[in-house]
Amino acid sequence: MLKCDFGNLHREVELLEAAEASVLHWDVMDGHFVPNLSYGALLIERVRPLTKMFFDAHLMVSNPAKYIDEYIKAGCDSITVHIEAVPDPQDILDHMKKSGVVPGLAISPKTPVEMIEPYLESCGLILVMSVEPGFGGQSFMESSLPKIKQLKTMISKETILSVDGGIGTETIAEAAAAGANYFVVGSALFSQADYSIAVNNLVEKAKSQTASLT
């Protein structure tokens, strides 16, 4: 949602729902863990009654444990924290699970997969960053593909494998072929006049690479 038209947020949500986008992905940035500042739980909580869509909060913040309950209370269905912000995320992942939220763990481009390996079984979602976190509109980093492939062999079938950053009609196919089954799209969607056509094109490209797209 980082790239949406915030002046028409309610309308954007309606258009995304009509386009059958399955998830609203909320990029929360604190100006500290990443150089950019976005929005927080208050905004998400206000949007929550407007739709039944799945809400996925991606916390690019330095101290997510301090704020996690605000995002649970706001009605997020999944919450993702960064391994670089929480080197031992076991407690926060367990807390999310106990609270009925899908626990997610994100990994930035320079971080090796081994850093998250001990926590994979505690996660319902793994998010591979394919750009440096902080800004939309960056180019997809091909170096994320071997990480996606590696993680695919390490996680259960039920665990969502997500990729985030620079996803468009070309790169979604590459990420799907590598094993991702959840795709965060900012610029390539919000730059389009018709979200339904855009979502459909992206889904078709992803499906062309995998028979098991979820």
Ligand SMILES: O=C(CO)[C@@H](O)[C@H](O)COP(=O)(O)O
């Ligand atoms: O988390 C991030 C950036 O930190 C992403 O969610 C991007 O905001 C996706 O935007 P595009 O790369 O698709 O423009």
